[in-house]
Amino acid sequence: MAQINFGGTVENVVTREEFPLETALETLKNETIAVIGYGVQGPGQSLNMRENGFNVIVGQRKGKTYDKAVADGWVPGETLFEIEEALEKGTIICFLLSDAAQIELWPTVKAALKPGKSLYFSHGFGVTYKEKTGIVPPADVDVFLVAPKGSGTSLRRLFVEGKGLNSSFAVYQDASGNARNKCIAMGIGVGSGYLFETDFYKEVTSDLTGERGTLMGAIQGIFAAQYEVLRANGHSPSEAFNETVEELTQSLMPLVAENGMDWMYANCSTTAQRGALDWWKPFRDATKPVFEQLYNSVKTQEQAEISITRNSQPDYREKLEVELAELRDSEMWQAGAAVRNLRPERS
Numbered sequence: 001m002a003q004i005n006f007g008g009t010v011e012n013v014v015t016r017e018e019f020p021l022e023t024a025l026e027t028l029k030n031e032t033i034a035v036i037g038y039g040v041q042g043p044g045q046s047l048n049m050r051e052n053g054f055n056v057i058v059g060q061r062k063g064k065t066y067d068k069a070v071a072d073g074w075v076p077g078e079t080l081f082e083i084e085e086a087l088e089k090g091t092i093i094c095f096l097l098s099d100a101a102q103i104e105l106w107p108t109v110k111a112a113l114k115p116g117k118s119l120y121f122s123h124g125f126g127v128t129y130k131e132k133t134g135i136v137p138p139a140d141v142d143v144f145l146v147a148p149k150g151s152g153t154s155l156r157r158l159f160v161e162g163k164g165l166n167s168s169f170a171v172y173q174d175a176s177g178n179a180r181n182k183c184i185a186m187g188i189g190v191g192s193g194y195l196f197e198t199d200f201y202k203e204v205t206s207d208l209t210g211e212r213g214t215l216m217g218a219i220q221g222i223f224a225a226q227y228e229v230l231r232a233n234g235h236s237p238s239e240a241f242n243e244t245v246e247e248l249t250q251s252l253m254p255l256v257a258e259n260g261m262d263w264m265y266a267n268c269s270t271t272a273q274r275g276a277l278d279w280w281k282p283f284r285d286a287t288k289p290v291f292e293q294l295y296n297s298v299k300t301q302e303q304a305e306i307s308i309t310r311n312s313q314p315d316y317r318e319k320l321e322v323e324l325a326e327l328r329d330s331e332m333w334q335a336g337a338a339v340r341n342l343r344p345e346r347s
């Protein structure tokens, strides 16, 4: 395992150089990998593994998503099955239903987990919150996770482009004595660029914080706040949207991704640099208490509780659609749709 210095802290990282695809294929050559669920992670992981040469099948209940799997080349009765049949055939069970749905299906999955099989997650949720989920794996199976740090859509896109999203990995239970190798092999198989080590608790805690925070929740909140102030002061929607979102996603974030924040700053005007250097700390100080509140709410399992109860409601999908429509129909994101349509590559 490579020892990499991350800003002063040395951590274990697995790269594709030290654990090449051939090693991964050799490690899992006798396994049938059953991907249960074909939502967002299911397609990304199963298609990447299939193209990497692994023995993969998909288990998905009938309906629109099953049809999508057929359209993606999974063959009913050969590589695509009802969930129960895939659970029967699989030796590594990839539990890729939504975290709330995993609770409902757990008794079925548990019944199929014969000694020697492996249980694979892409989140520490089910096992960490076992008092709430009831997910307690039998002692004679390996249990591990590979959590791609990004949407399954990006996992797939980057793989197709010959790149790789990075993932964390963790072993929860090593019954076979080989769980760690299997876990890393899966991580390479699903198309990870590299893998960094964690445990189930840390994975779920950081993940829930990140998606509620800077990755999704906080970013929308900050966008909305700035957009509203610009609009209240007479700026047009196009100006407000461009100065709040479009410039960030199209111009500045790609520079941050390429070479860091300081480099992005260095490529902006001295006027911008002066202002950004003066203002980042007040923004940090204003939002830090909210992040502390958020982390605490994750730590006390309040966020897990909310997620389970809300996601388990029968009308959850309809309610979700209403909330997403509220974002979509807001002036800011309507302006965004118009701005996106004006991008030269779209016209």
Ligand SMILES: NC(=O)C1=CN([C@@H]2O[C@H](COP(=O)(O)OP(=O)(O)OC[C@H]3O[C@@H](n4cnc5c(N)ncnc54)[C@H](O)[C@@H]3O)[C@@H](O)[C@H]2O)C=CC1
Binding pocket: 037, 038, 039, 040, 041, 042, 060, 061, 065, 095, 096, 097, 098, 099, 101, 104, 105, 122, 123, 125, 147, 148, 149, 150, 151, 152, 153
């Ligand atoms: N969405 C993402 O890109 C990411 C997800 N993860 C984790 O990966 C796992 C899978 O998440 P997603 O791909 O987002 O799930 P999803 O919500 O997109 O997929 C759900 C799948 O489960 C099926 N399903 C839902 N309820 C069911 C039920 N009661 N019985 C049988 N099937 C049912 C659906 O048909 C669908 O195929 C979760 O643990 C999640 O936290 C991790 C990283 C990113």
Ligand SMILES: CC(=O)[C@](C)(O)C(=O)O
Binding pocket: 148, 149, 150, 151, 152, 207, 211, 215
């Ligand atoms: C894409 C990802 O990693 C998230 C945001 O944590 C998730 O979809 O749960």
Ligand SMILES: [Mg+2]
Binding pocket: 148, 149, 150, 207, 211
């Ligand atoms: Mg995540």
Ligand SMILES: [Mg+2]
Binding pocket: 207, 208, 211
């Ligand atoms: Mg997440």
